Amino acid sequence: MTPEAFRDAFALGLEGLAGLPLGVARPRYDRLCQAFAPPLPAGMIVEDGTIGGVAVRRLRPPGARPGEVAYVHGGxxxxxxxxxxxxxxxxxxxxxxxxxxxxxxxxxPEASYADALADCRSVIRALAPRAAVGDSAGGRLVMDVSHTLGAPGVLGLIYPLVGRPDPASLGPDAPLLSRAEVLTLWAEVAETMPSVPEAAPPGRQLEVLAVAQDPLTAPLERALGRWRRFGCDIGYRCVPGLWHGALHAHARLPAMQEAWQVFCAALTDRLA
Structure with missing residues (x-):
């Protein structure tokens, strides 16, 4: 699949969600993302359950090493x-x-950002994972869990929203995620965002993956510079020519696949 084919197909799917009730839009969004996902790896065991009263899905590969990793999705x-x-x-x-x-x-809007953060905190507190990984909105949740609960070992952040976005801080508009969309989403959750020290890093060890065509990348890169001055150990990769959401198609986009493999290898090394 070419990057442009992914961009156009994903954009068409997102456009189809506009104006739909959330009860209809959410399962359609699930199907849209699933359409780009690779098949489950051979032998992968998938089990649904709860931890700390919060619904979770466990994905266990054959011969799994000790120590779980928490993952917090975007959307x-x-x-x-x-x-x-x-x-x-x-x-x-x-x-x-x-x-x-x-x-x-x-x-x-059924729940506040504080509710979502409480769910993530409950799971991570009970699980005590070796690492926590989050993408996009999930990356922000992982950072805020770490700020308010303490860093769960290594943090993996994939094109997260950092700081308090405004027109001056965001990068240029891009397909699949516009500046206006970022500001609208932020306005819906800002009231119950926790107060955290924005200049301080969310953890001591970070692996970060971003894409060049994304209004969140400019503020992210500025934050990484500040966090490094605090002594944070950061690995960072930015994939040229791709857009927010491209990780869904990592198995089909060579540049994303390569960056994802390097990101995961770096996490593996840190966990070792």
């Missing part, structure tokens, strides 16, 4: 689930050779 805090992001979580489990526990946190 702008209003969409997304353990189903929409199963392809990413399963690939993460296969690469790390560890059980990945994907958190099915509550979504807005």
């Amino acid at each position: 702008g805090w209003t969409l997304g689930s353990v189903t929409s992001h199963q392809g990413i979580a399963a690939s993460l489990a296969a690469h790390l050779k560890r059980e990945v526990v994907s958190v099915d946190y509550r979504l807005a």
Whole structure:
């Protein structure tokens, strides 16, 4: 698949969600993301359950090493689930050779950001994972869990939203995620965001993956510079020519596949 084919197909799917009730849009979003996901790796065991009263999905590869990894999905805090992001979580489990526990946190607007954060905190507190990984909105949740609960070992962040976005801080508009969309989503959750020290890193060891065509990348890179000055150990990769959400198609986009493999290998080394 060419990057442009992915961009156009994913954009068409997102456009089809516009104006739909959330009860209809959410399962359609799940199917859209699943359409780009690779098949489950051979021997992967998938089990649904609860931890700390929060729904989770466990993905366990054959011969899993000891120590779980928590995963928190994206979707702008209003969409997304353990189903929409199963392809990413399963690939993460296969690469790390560890059980990945994907958190099915509550979504807005039925729940507040504080509720979603409480769900993630409950799971991570009970699980005590070796690492926590989150993409997009899930990356922000992982950072806020770490700020308010303490870093769960290594953090893996995939095009996360950092700081408090405004028109001056965001990068240029891009397909699949516009500046206006970021600001709208932020306005819906900002009221119950925790107060955290924005200049301080969310953990001591970070692996970060971003894409060049994304308004979240510019503020992320500025934050990484600040966090390094605090002594944070950061591995960072930015994939040229791709857009927010491209991780769903990592198995079909060579540049994303290569960056994802390097990201996972770096996490594996840190966990070793």
